Amino acid sequence: MAEPVLxxxxxxxxxxxxxxxxxxxxxxxxxxRRGIIGPNGAGKTTLFNVLSGYLPADAGTVRLCGSDVTTxxxxxxARMGLGRTFQIVAxxxxxxxxxxxxxxxxxxxxxEWRLLGSLRGRRGLVERSRELLSEAGLIDLRExxxxxxxxxxxxxxxxxxxxxxxxxxLLLDEPAAGLSGEESLRMxxxxxxxxxDLTIVLIEHDMDVMFNTVDRLLVLDHxxxxxxxxxxxxxxxxxxxxxxxxxxxxxxxxx
Amino acid sequence: MSxxxxxxxxxxxxxxAKLVAxxxxxxxLAMIPYALTLNEIHLxxxxxIFGIFAMSLNLLxxxxxxxxxxxxxxxxxxAYAVGLLSxxxxxxxxxxLLVGLAAAALLALVVGFLVRRARGTAYLMIxxxxxxxxxxxxxxxxAVTNGDDGLFGISSPSILGWDFGSTVTYYYVVLVVxxxxxxxLTAISRSPFGxxxxxxxxxxxxxxxxxxDVDRIRHLALVISAVIASLGGVLYAYQERYVGPDVLxxxxxxxxxxxxxxxxxxxxxxLVGGLVVGLLExxxxxYTDRYLMILGILFVLVAIFxxxxxxxxxxxxxxxxxxxxxxxEQAIEQRVEPAQAEVTExxxxxxx
Numbered sequence: 001m002a003e004p005v006l007x008x009x010x011x012x013x014x015x016x017x018x019x020x021x022x023x024x025x026x027x028x029x030x031x032x033r034r035g036i037i038g039p040n041g042a043g044k045t046t047l048f049n050v051l052s053g054y055l056p057a058d059a060g061t062v063r064l065c066g067s068d069v070t071t072x073x074x075x076x077x078a079r080m081g082l083g084r085t086f087q088i089v090a091x092x093x094x095x096x097x098x099x100x101x102x103x104x105x106x107x108x109x110x111x112e113w114r115l116l117g118s119l120r121g122r123r124g125l126v127e128r129s130r131e132l133l134s135e136a137g138l139i140d141l142r143e144x145x146x147x148x149x150x151x152x153x154x155x156x157x158x159x160x161x162x163x164x165x166x167x168x169x170l171l172l173d174e175p176a177a178g179l180s181g182e183e184s185l186r187m188x189x190x191x192x193x194x195x196x197d198l199t200i201v202l203i204e205h206d207m208d209v210m211f212n213t214v215d216r217l218l219v220l221d222h223x224x225x226x227x228x229x230x231x232x233x234x235x236x237x238x239x240x241x242x243x244x245x246x247x248x249x250x251x252x253x254x255x
Numbered sequence: 256m257s258x259x260x261x262x263x264x265x266x267x268x269x270x271x272a273k274l275v276a277x278x279x280x281x282x283x284l285a286m287i288p289y290a291l292t293l294n295e296i297h298l299x300x301x302x303x304i305f306g307i308f309a310m311s312l313n314l315l316x317x318x319x320x321x322x323x324x325x326x327x328x329x330x331x332x333x334a335y336a337v338g339l340l341s342x343x344x345x346x347x348x349x350x351x352l353l354v355g356l357a358a359a360a361l362l363a364l365v366v367g368f369l370v371r372r373a374r375g376t377a378y379l380m381i382x383x384x385x386x387x388x389x390x391x392x393x394x395x396x397x398a399v400t401n402g403d404d405g406l407f408g409i410s411s412p413s414i415l416g417w418d419f420g421s422t423v424t425y426y427y428v429v430l431v432v433x434x435x436x437x438x439x440l441t442a443i444s445r446s447p448f449g450x451x452x453x454x455x456x457x458x459x460x461x462x463x464x465x466x467x468d469v470d471r472i473r474h475l476a477l478v479i480s481a482v483i484a485s486l487g488g489v490l491y492a493y494q495e496r497y498v499g500p501d502v503l504x505x506x507x508x509x510x511x512x513x514x515x516x517x518x519x520x521x522x523x524x525x526l527v528g529g530l531v532v533g534l535l536e537x538x539x540x541x542y543t544d545r546y547l548m549i550l551g552i553l554f555v556l557v558a559i560f561x562x563x564x565x566x567x568x569x570x571x572x573x574x575x576x577x578x579x580x581x582x583x584e585q586a587i588e589q590r591v592e593p594a595q596a597e598v599t600e601x602x603x604x605x606x607x
Binding site: 052053054073074075076078079083084086090091092093094095099100102103104106107108110111112113114115116117118119120121122161162164165 | 450457
């Protein structure tokens with residue numbers, strides 16, 4: 001197994017006495033695609049928020065590429081190579097698609113402090129942004145304000161934004177949330193095309209997307225790890241079927 | 256190759272079109288004194304100075320999404336630096352200017368720490384409180400500030416033996432400073448920092464996720480905005496040759512917010528808004544003491560009928576008058592990148 005780039009141990013988090021994560025530990029190897037599943041309220045998004053520095057951990061450690069980042073603020077972790085997307089699309093609505101991408105690129109070069117010189121006139125960044133937007137199929141929308149583009153396109157842009165930084169680990173929080181079946185199927189090749197060196201941790205309720213993308217799965221339930229294994233192992237686990245997949249499939253049959 | 260050439264041409268043409276309005280505007284402002292009386296020129300200087308204040312506030316409110324009700328603090332810092340140094344020390348223009356700018360920067364640094372975690376209403380309240388503290392000092396600490404009587408005895412401004420205190424000369428000095436601030440803020444609005452600031456306004460989470468230290472970006476924006484506002488304050492003190500507590504009052508901050516809302520847009524809008532509010536203040540103030548009431552009503556009307564301000568109105572009007580030209584520009588822009596279009600088509604086929 002390749003060296004671990006994300007190592008989590010003894011991670012706990014509670015809100016006002018209610019434990020949301022307790023003693024969560026796992027590690028993800030370089031280039032691995034790791035899925036996290038679990039029923040609503042299992043603590044998946046909270047786990048992402050603690051990993052990326054949006055919430056402080058109560059106990060435990062998070063190590064990124066070998067260094068302890070447990071107490072670092074979110075933007076420092078981002079600079080160390082941790083990219084993420086949000087369950088609720090987090091983009092700059094009043095700016096254009098391309099301006100959003102340029103912002104991500106300029107920040108990854110620590111250029112956000114430049115008071116002079118035009119952002120849109122920086123050739124290298126513009127070229128890179130057009131590359132990224134072409135790959136994602138958003139190039140024709142580059143001059144549109146984000147608030148004016150379709151939800152499915154915003155979902156894709158959300159992933160592009162995570163790619164603008166020199167991310168080595170990507171946390172994708174339900175990239176297909178709110179998408180139609182057809183739209184979420186289009187998400188699969190997009191995820192497959194991502195650089196194989198990139199480590200991806202994925203939260204997703206859409207099982208087509210999940211089982212097509214990940215190498216290993218982590219099943220969270222009530223803030224603890226229920227099971228860790230390959231998609232086949234998880235699928236065949238009675239425990240998981242009973243706690244999660246069974247009810248999920250039954251409940252999600254209509255959607 | 257020809258693509259990049261035509262693309263450069265298009266961008267030059269677009270840039271040229273954007274230059275026309277400011278050049279015409281500043282040209283008109285440079286010519287207009289010939290048609291005005293000295294009193295009117297004096298008023299126009301006051302309006303321009305208020306325009307500086309409005310432009311500085313818009314960096315905070317419009318770009319950064321930080322609505323401050325205490326921006327008068329920084330305008331007042333510049334004005335009181337001049338007043339105090341003239342009243343107690345008889346200092347000259349250059350020193351007063353430097354002290355004014357430095358005082359505003361220092362105050363903004365401190366206030367910036369107080370509002371680091373504050374958003375929305377909390378930001379309004381903390382900035383209001385900070386400015387009220389200094390308004391209180393200005394009215395109460397009579398030994399230093401001369402209380403409500405204010406500070407006078409400000410002599411005609413001069414630098415290196417050049418006296419520029421006459422009404423007309425001072426008008427041109429103010430105009431040059433306004434033009435300088437305009438150019439600086441336009442440059443900032445196009446810069447990476449300007450865009451990151453707008454990014455922070457739109458979505459802080461996203462900016463953090465791409466590695467931006469949001470707190471420090473906001474803090475720097477406050478300091479820049481404060482220093483520019485204090486420049487307006489310094490000019491104000493030499494214009495009026497008097498500084499009273501009113502410059503620090505919450506109503507000054509409120510007038511600034513009205514100018515920003517009225518103007519809309521990035522840099523030119525707030526400047527125009529500042530000119531209009533500065534004019535109204537003088538005109539309405541000469542007819543009635545109910546000046547605030549009139550401005551309050553104006554605020555409500557702007558919020559209802561001009562949510563994007565005068566700049567928004569100008570843009571809609573422009574789009575109605577010249578739809579064909581816009582369409583032509585877009586067509587040219589699109590024709591510039593056939594290569595990208597092909598890539599996208601392949602993408603589309605791949606997905607299908």
